[in-house]
Amino acid sequence: MGEKVVLTYFNGRGRMESIRWLLAVAGVEFEEVLLTTREQYEKLLTDGDLMFQQVPLVEIDSMKLVQTKAIMNYIAEKYNLNGKDLKNRAMINMYTEGLMDLMEMIMVLPFIPDPKPKVDNIQTKAKERFLPVFEKALCGPIYLVGGELSRADVHLLECSLMLEEKLPGILSEFPNIKSFQGRMTQNLAIKKFLGPGSKRKPQPDDVYVKQVKEVLQFQLAL
Template sequence: MAEKVVLHYLNGRGRMESIRWLLAVAEVEFDEVFLETREQYEKLLSDGALMFQQVPMVEIDGMKLIQTKAILNYIAEKYNLDGKDIKDRAMVNMYSEGVMDLMEMIMLLIISPDPKPKLDNIESKAKKRYLPVFEKALSGPIYLVGGKLSRADVQLLECTLMLEEKFPGILADFPNVKSFQGRMTRIPAISEFLQPGSKRKQQPDEKYKKAIMEVFQIKLP
């Protein structure tokens, strides 16, 4: 029997949340070790568990994986969520990279001393650069690539939900994306992950911000 997957990160979204989403969709059970103190982080460093001295870190199949994209790629390939061939995988990667660029901007809001200008920039880029791409891609197909569920779809759903938390109604001009969102949330594994009590994390709050500052020794203005 394979050992359970273990995630090492803070008790919040950040770069680990997309990994949680993908594992949930693949119906893979996982445990979490939450970093709450600098000492816990330094213990991982001293143990040599973090190749580039950073998290997220995922213990899976006897490995200690770091680098978010590498982790997502491994899970997607292992659970057939990366497209049917090399061309599909290229498309999946392009869509995923775009989504991650947008989500990265949202993630950084928690450590911004003045989030208002950044929020305006995120909303503008979402409407003008990112959402039009997905609106066009979903003008006919059920999924983004090759007619089958991929990690790009999972990450797009995660991203649209994050956007709606910040900008209610942002999908009003993107009906294909909104319909896609509705279809995705009806997938049983996703529906379960969206229920209260799941391992999905809530929006970052002051407690999460404090943990970031403590664990990574970040000095905020």
């Protein structure tokens, strides 16, 4: 039996959720240590587990990994979700970086007193800057890069679902993305992750926001 993968983060989406998605699609079981107190966070600092004093923290292959991009790169490489060659990886990274930019705009919304102007800005940028890129890329191909499932596809599905939670109907002008979404949700691992009882986290609520603020006293975290 292999070594267990352990995720340390808050009981919410934030920066860890994309990592959960990748592990789920790769079929990797993981356990979670949920940060609920300042003392837990301070112990991680004292023990030297957080290189830059930030979570997420992922324990995998006898390593303690921090920094979201580094963690996702490792998982994608380990489980063949990062393309066949260097050129494919460059495209996957570009798509992923764009998607993370958009998702991070959504992640901060629960921490903003008046999110309405931010939501309007997200809608404008999504429709004018981000979604057209993926609509064009999916004009024909089943997947974004190299004819096979990659982390870029996983992140696009996650991002598109996040957008629809905040802006229902936003994909009405992007039929290729909507069709892609339908195909992706038929993947057995994804279907399981989207189903009841999975480790996918719900939309952030006041309890999550309060916990993050109390643990970090308060750095803006996601």
